[in-house]
Amino acid sequence: MLARYKIYRGKPPAGVTLPDGIRQDTRKHTRHCLRPSKEIVAVYLDDPSEQAWQRFAAAYLQTVTQRWHEDPSSFDALAELATNNNVYLGCSCPTAKNPDVMHCHTVLALQFMDEHYPMINVVFPSD
Numbered sequence: 001m002l003a004r005y006k007i008y009r010g011k012p013p014a015g016v017t018l019p020d021g022i023r024q025d026t027r028k029h030t031r032h033c034l035r036p037s038k039e040i041v042a043v044y045l046d047d048p049s050e051q052a053w054q055r056f057a058a059a060y061l062q063t064v065t066q067r068w069h070e071d072p073s074s075f076d077a078l079a080e081l082a083t084n085n086n087v088y089l090g091c092s093c094p095t096a097k098n099p100d101v102m103h104c105h106t107v108l109a110l111q112f113m114d115e116h117y118p119m120i121n122v123v124f125p126s127d
Contacts, residue, residue: 021086
């Protein structure tokens with residue numbers, strides 16, 4: 001199974017439990033194959049409008065697709081891991097600047113993986 005989770009700085013707030021499974025940080029500063037670029041995140045967060053989200057989504061999916069075409073091995077490994085384990089893609093969203101979890105790159109990442117690896121069970125967040 002592949003899903004997303006919210007990463008907290010420090011200890012999670014009282015009452016919040018982290019998901020049980022393999023958690024992977026996919027934020028912009030990591031080397032994860034599904035990370036967004038720092039540049040597109042900065043542009044989106046400067047103006048988190050619907051139009052900016054559409055531009056972010058297009059740029060993000062173009063970036064991830066290019067990575068996948070250049071070297072699909074890390075994506076294949078993630079899909080293999082998610083076939084036999086509960087794997088969670090982590091990000092700090094929702095945040096004050098981006099309060100809509102559906103406007104997080106992890107949702108786009110889940111869509112990408114669902115389209116390219118239909119054999120894995122992808123679980124999307126609810127609104």
